[in-house]
Amino acid sequence: MDSSLTFRAGIKDVIPTVFGYIGVGLAMGIVANTSHLSVWAVLLMSLIVYAGSAQFIIVSMLLAGSPISAIVLSTFLINSRMILMSMSVAQYFKKESLLQNIGLGSLLTDETFALSMNKLNQTNQQLKTSWLHAANIVAYLVWAAATVVGCLLGNLITDPNQFGLDFAVVGMFIGLLYLQIITDRSKSLPTQLWVVLFVALAMYFLMRWVPGNLALIFATLLGCGFGMVVDHK
Structure with missing residues (x-):
């Protein structure tokens, strides 16, 4: 590419x-x-x-x-x-x-x-x-x-x-x-890895109570918010 x-x-x-x-x-x-x-x-x-x-x-x-x-x-x-x-x-x-x-x-x-x-x-x-x-x-x-x-x-x-x-x-x-x-x-490598880990964990726990596709949307939104916080710090 x-x-x-x-x-x-x-x-x-x-x-x-x-x-x-x-x-x-x-x-x-x-x-x-x-x-x-x-x-x-x-x-x-x-x-x-x-x-x-x-x-x-x-x-x-x-x-x-x-x-x-x-x-x-x-x-x-x-x-x-x-x-x-x-x-x-x-x-x-x-x-x-x-x-x-x-x-x-x-x-x-x-x-x-x-x-x-x-x-x-x-x-x-x-x-x-x-x-x-x-x-x-x-x-x-x-x-x-x-x-x-x-x-x-x-x-x-x-x-x-x-x-x-x-x-x-x-x-x-x-x-x-x-x-x-x-x-x-x-973005730094640690920041990206932290966000990936956060989204993966969010998906894991959300799918226990929320249908998969809705869990994906919620995990994405939470990941965006988490990424902004980590990047700001």
């Missing part, structure tokens, strides 16, 4: 993260196939919903015959963390049009958000729409293609977890966190 913010640079920078999309996308397609969803249904879900964990939940809820209202609410809660992520990225595109911001926000994912935060360390805290559009579009297309391929292969693979596909995103985020820590020169 370098300081270039061109469309081509966006494609180049996002390529390492697409392996996570491929792994989880294949697993998603396989699960959808075993739940008797058609290839077209899987493709439309990936293009319209475009949310890995939410799509797994949607498939299971459809299989259980859950009402549409419950599915919609569950999907919103699962992806509510994107509100925080979009707000964080939006500050770098204040001069862009509303249409541009809607386009960027609609395709923003956990992975492209983390990629953007890493990119800021290389560009003097600057981002451009061309770069983020490229990263978002490549991730979007790879995800859709992976879920479709997984659905087509569903009859051949009965247990995707035996290949470790369920760990693909976890491994990718560990790599992104490592890159963030070693490239962010605005």
Whole structure:
């Protein structure tokens, strides 16, 4: 990753993260196939919903015959963390049009958000729409293609977890966190490690009483506050 913010640079920078999309996308397609969803249904879900964990939940809820209202609410809660992520990225595109911001926000994912935060360390805290559009579009297309391929292969693979596909995103985020820590020169290493440890502990305790996705939002907000206190001191 370098300081270039061109469309081509966006494609180049996002390529390492697409392996996570491929792994989880294949697993998603396989699960959808075993739940008797058609290839077209899987493709439309990936293009319209475009949310890995939410799509797994949607498939299971459809299989259980859950009402549409419950599915919609569950999907919103699962992806509510994107509100925080979009707000964080939006500050770098204040001069862009509303249409541009809607386009960027609609395709923003956990992975492209983390990629953007890493990119800021290389560009003097600057981002451009061309770069983020490229990263978002490549991730979007790879995800859709992976879920479709997984659905087509569903009859051949009965247990995707035996290949470790369920760990693909976890491994990718560990790599992104490592890159963030070693490239962010605005904060000292001890400060970053303290924040990481605090958020991990917050998630551990919050998940005892709060659903996972809400726990993630609360842990993020608490981590931001803790980081401000530690950095100020």
